Amino acid sequence: MRLRLWHRWFALTAALLLLAVGSQSWLQQQAFRRGLVDYLNRSEQLRLEPLAGSLAGEYLATGSFARLRDQRWRWQQHIQEGLAGDGPPAARPPPPPPSQGRDSGPRPPPRAAARERRLPPPPAPPPPAPRRQGLDLEYPRRLSLLDADGQTVIGSDPTPGAFRKPIVVDGRTVGWLVLAPLTSASGPADREFVLSQARGSLALALGLLGLAVALSVWMARHMLRRMAALTEASRQWAAGHYAARADERGRDELSELAADFNRMAEAQSRSLDARNRWMADISHELRTPVAILRGELQALQDGIRPLDRDALNSLAAETERLARRIAELQDLARSDGSGMQYRFHRVECVELVRHAVESQRGACVEAGLEISLSTPATCWIERGDPDRLDQLVGNLLSNSRRYTDAPGRIAVSLDTLQGGRVRLRVEDSAPGVPESDLNSLFARHWRAEEAAARAEGSGLGLALCRNIVEAHGGRISASSSELGGLRIEIELGGGGQR
Numbered sequence: 001m002r003l004r005l006w007h008r009w010f011a012l013t014a015a016l017l018l019l020a021v022g023s024q025s026w027l028q029q030q031a032f033r034r035g036l037v038d039y040l041n042r043s044e045q046l047r048l049e050p051l052a053g054s055l056a057g058e059y060l061a062t063g064s065f066a067r068l069r070d071q072r073w074r075w076q077q078h079i080q081e082g083l084a085g086d087g088p089p090a091a092r093p094p095p096p097p098p099s100q101g102r103d104s105g106p107r108p109p110p111r112a113a114a115r116e117r118r119l120p121p122p123p124a125p126p127p128p129a130p131r132r133q134g135l136d137l138e139y140p141r142r143l144s145l146l147d148a149d150g151q152t153v154i155g156s157d158p159t160p161g162a163f164r165k166p167i168v169v170d171g172r173t174v175g176w177l178v179l180a181p182l183t184s185a186s187g188p189a190d191r192e193f194v195l196s197q198a199r200g201s202l203a204l205a206l207g208l209l210g211l212a213v214a215l216s217v218w219m220a221r222h223m224l225r226r227m228a229a230l231t232e233a234s235r236q237w238a239a240g241h242y243a244a245r246a247d248e249r250g251r252d253e254l255s256e257l258a259a260d261f262n263r264m265a266e267a268q269s270r271s272l273d274a275r276n277r278w279m280a281d282i283s284h285e286l287r288t289p290v291a292i293l294r295g296e297l298q299a300l301q302d303g304i305r306p307l308d309r310d311a312l313n314s315l316a317a318e319t320e321r322l323a324r325r326i327a328e329l330q331d332l333a334r335s336d337g338s339g340m341q342y343r344f345h346r347v348e349c350v351e352l353v354r355h356a357v358e359s360q361r362g363a364c365v366e367a368g369l370e371i372s373l374s375t376p377a378t379c380w381i382e383r384g385d386p387d388r389l390d391q392l393v394g395n396l397l398s399n400s401r402r403y404t405d406a407p408g409r410i411a412v413s414l415d416t417l418q419g420g421r422v423r424l425r426v427e428d429s430a431p432g433v434p435e436s437d438l439n440s441l442f443a444r445h446w447r448a449e450e451a452a453a454r455a456e457g458s459g460l461g462l463a464l465c466r467n468i469v470e471a472h473g474g475r476i477s478a479s480s481s482e483l484g485g486l487r488i489e490i491e492l493g494g495g496g497q498r
């Protein structure tokens with residue numbers, strides 16, 4: 001079985017969630033256990049206070065802890081009283097009677113001694129109190145009693161880290177009560193409490209894990225649905241359905257990918273449209289000159305027209321017109337498909353326009369037209385291709401020369417606008433273009449009725465001019481001229497005057 005992408009996504013997400021939840025649960029349990037042990041140790045240290053007071057009373061009564069060592073049941077009794085919190089107050093008993101003779105120990109008076117002989121033997125140790133649940137079972141085993149010099153009286157030797165509670169009598173430390181710390185919760189009640197907490201944490205962790213897994217499944221399927229939609233759009237494109245587009249809703253990487261796909265689709269659509277227009281332009285523009293050449297050649301073959309210099313000149317003119325159409329179509333195809341090469345840099349506009357006008361002056365004079373030029377001292381644009389701009393001005397002047405009646409006039413002006421923009425105007429005299437046809441001038445193969453009657457031009461020159469202007473970030477427009485003909489106005493940015 002082949003694992004799909006959402007399967008892998010789900011497996012990775014589930015593994016990460018399991019690791020995160022398991023680690024968090026384990027760390028929480030460890031922290032809880034440590035916190036519980038610390039809490040129990042502090043609680044037991046507080047229990048030493050009444051026990052230390054009870055032992056201080058024992059020391060006051062006997063002057064040492066020897067009786068506790070000889071009679072262990074007294075030690076157990078003190079511990080039980082300390083656990084119960086009802087140890088005797090550490091009040092000082094009355095002082096013993098003064099010593100008699102050289103004996104260092106106190107001697108009871110004769111009546112007291114006689115009374116002692118008549119007393120029964122010491123009572124047996126009282127039965128131990130019932131043991132409490134929890135840590136009280138181990139509590140006496142971890143207790144030790146040290147004398148003032150630190151020597152063990154009862155219990156085992158102190159372990160490192162054991163808590164020491166001083167036993168103070170009359171401001172003097174007479175011994176130490178030592179409690180070995182707990183390292184784990186070992187009592188039955190404590191273990192049951194820890195287990196209950198662990199079960200609760202495990203149930204919560206499993207619930208969160210189940211919720212996280214469900215959310216990861218939903219997220220994986222949601223993302224894969226969007227990717228499936230993008231895949232379907234690409235498949236439709238591969239099948240030739242070029243109108244297919246991806247859904248761009250959202251602000252994540254998939255939305256950006258869908259937007260990039262749509263931009264690519266738009267660019268490809270424009271490229272396809274340019275190719276289709278290119279094929280239509282070829283068939284449209286080459287049909288007429290090829291038909292003329294075919295008719296001329298058939299006339300020569302059939303002997304209708306003699307093969308003389310006039311016939312050869314006619315064939316040469318049609319061939320030249322055909323070559324010119326092919327060149328125009330090639331330039332237009334390059335400009336449409338962004339295949340035309342541009343080399344942008346700072347361009348001096350006055351000299352460029354003057355050179356274009358002078359190159360057309362002879363043809364204009366031969367056509368019976370007067371051409372004039374008005375420019376400032378100098379102006380420039382920061383981003384322009386001089387070769388394409390020269391082609392632009394040349395096409396505009398050729399268009400005016402071709403469609404202006406003689407005698408006529410062509411006026412070219414160049415000036416600067418606010419913001420450093422450069423404006424170029426090319427105006428001519430009659431005939432003009434109707435207002436309804438001005439917006440169609442830059443369409444392919446469009447020619448006014450009079451121009452079409454003249455059969456001059458291919459209708460591609462102004463379309464090529466528009467492409468060049470747009471490549472320079474400018475705008476081109478057409479309007480009626482005060483000279484009676486057409487005015488073409490171009491604005492290019494990034495220039496100035498000095």
